[in-house]
Amino acid sequence: xxxxxxxxxxxxxxxxxxxxxxxxxxxxxxxxxxxxxxxxxxxxxxxxxxxxxxxxxxxxxxxxxxxxxxxxxxxxxxxxxxxxxxxxxxxxxxxxxxxxxxxxxxxxxxxxxxxxxxxxxxxxxxxxxxxxxxxxxxxxxxxxxxxxxxxxxxxxxxxxxxxxxxxxxxxxxxxxxxxxxxxxxxxxxxxxxxxxxxxxxxxxxxxxxxxxxxxxxxxxxxxxxxxxxxxxxxxxxxxxxxxxxxxxxxxxxxx
Numbered sequence: 001x002x003x004x005x006x007x008x009x010x011x012x013x014x015x016x017x018x019x020x021x022x023x024x025x026x027x028x029x030x031x032x033x034x035x036x037x038x039x040x041x042x043x044x045x046x047x048x049x050x051x052x053x054x055x056x057x058x059x060x061x062x063x064x065x066x067x068x069x070x071x072x073x074x075x076x077x078x079x080x081x082x083x084x085x086x087x088x089x090x091x092x093x094x095x096x097x098x099x100x101x102x103x104x105x106x107x108x109x110x111x112x113x114x115x116x117x118x119x120x121x122x123x124x125x126x127x128x129x130x131x132x133x134x135x136x137x138x139x140x141x142x143x144x145x146x147x148x149x150x151x152x153x154x155x156x157x158x159x160x161x162x163x164x165x166x167x168x169x170x171x172x173x174x175x176x177x178x179x180x181x182x183x184x185x186x187x188x189x190x191x192x193x194x195x196x197x198x199x200x201x202x203x204x205x206x207x208x209x210x211x212x213x214x215x216x217x218x219x220x221x222x223x224x225x226x227x228x229x230x231x232x233x234x235x236x237x238x239x240x241x242x243x244x245x246x247x248x249x250x251x252x253x254x255x
Contacts, residue, residue, distance in 0.1 A: 002064075005088055011036065011064040012057045013043070016092040019053040024096035024121060024251070028056035029085070029105030031127075031234075032171040035063030035159050042236045049248045052098065057088070061167060063159055068166050073174045075183050078104060082111035089119055098122045098251065103129070103206065103233065104171075107185065110215065114191035122254050123196040124247055127204055127233045130214050131184040132175070139206040139233075140175050147172075189218035196223045197250040199243060201231035224250070 001015050013036045019025055028043050030036070035058045043054040059081060061068035085108060089097060098121050101109030106128025113120040129136060146152045147168055157164045174180055198215045200207070209227065216223040226246050231238035 003091070005091060006084055008060045008069065009066040010057050010060065010088075012055060014053075014055045016055065016094070019055065019094075021095065023051065023053050024098055024254075025053040025055060025094050026050070026098045026100050026251075027085070027089075027094070028054065029099060029101035029108050030056065030059070030062070031103035031105055033156060033167060034102065034105070037063065037159050040237075042240060045240065045244055046100070046247060049244050050251045052251065055094075059084075061163060061170065067163055068170065073170055075180055077174065078107045078185070079111050079115075081108045082115055085112045086116045086119070089116070096121050098124065098254070100124045100126075100247070101128060102126045102236065110192060110196075111185060111188055113194055113196070114188035117191060117193045120194050122194050122250065123192065124199065124250065125196070125215070126199045126235050126243075127201070127206060127211075128198065128215065129207055129211055130186050130189065131211070132181055133207055133210065135208055136206050137176060140172055142205075144172050144176075186214055186218060189215060190220050192219040192221055192223075194221045195250070195254060196221060197226060197246065198223060199226045199228065199235050199246070201233060201235050201238065202227055202229045203232045206233050 001012055002009050028039055036056045039056055047054040058065040060066055099109035106125030109123050109125055113123045160167050196219055198212050200212050212225050216225050228235050228239050228242055236243050
C-alpha cells in the first residue's frame with residue numbers, strides 16, 4: 001500500500017493496521033539498489049521464525065515509491081533517511097521496533113538507533129558502512145562497469161522501472177565523489193543504546209571487517225559480530241539459514 005510521508009508517496013509491503021500491537025515489529029531497510037520486492041521471501045521467513053510483525057518500504061526514488069525530488073545527494077543523505085524513518089515510526093505508531101538494514105539500509109538503521117534511541121529495541125545490520133573504504137569504492141567502480149557492459153540495468157529495471165538510471169547514479173555518483181571520501185558516522189555509534197547484531201560476509205566485496213569492528217566496539221549497547229564464511233555482500237540471500245537462525249536467537253534474547 002502507498003502512504004504519504006514527508007509529502008512523498010512511499011510504498012509499504014504491509015498495511016500498518018494489520019500489524020499486531022502485541023508483537024515487536026521488524027522494519028526492513030533495503031540497500032542502495034534495493035526495494036521491497038528484492039527482499040523476496042526473506043522477511044516472510046523471518047516473520048515465521050520469530051513470530052514478529054514484519055514491514056518494509058521502498059525509500060523515495062526506489063521501487064514503486066515516488067521519484068527522487070533532487071538531482072544530487074549531499075553527504076548527509078543517509079542521516080536524512082534515518083530522520084524519515086523516525087517520521088515513519090511516528091506516523092505508523094510502530095512500537096517495539098527492531099531494524100534490519102542491508103548495506104545503505106544498515107547505515108540508516110544505525111543512524112536511526114542513534115538519533116531515536118528510545119524508539120528502537122534492537123538493530124540488525126548486513127554489510128553496513130560507517131566510513132568510506134577503498135574496497136567499497138573499488139566494488140562500486142566494478143558495478144559501474146557491469147551496468148555498462150552487462151544486463152544489470154535490465155535486471156534492475158524490473159523493479160525500479162523508469163527510475164533505474166536515477167537509482168544507479170544516485171548511489172555511484174555520491175559514493176565516488178571526492179566530497180564523499182570524508183563521510184563518516186562513527187561519531188554517532190556511542191548513542192546507540194540497544195543491542196545490535198552486526199552481520200557481514202567474509203568475502204564482502206564492498207567493505208572490510210574494520211566496519212564491523214568499529215560498530216561493535218563503539219556502540220553503547222551490547223553488540224555482537226557475525227562473520228559468515230564464504231559469502232559476500234548479501235548474507236540473507238547467500239546463506240539465509242545462518243542469518244535466520246542468528247536473527248531468531250538475537251530477537252529471543254531481547255525478550
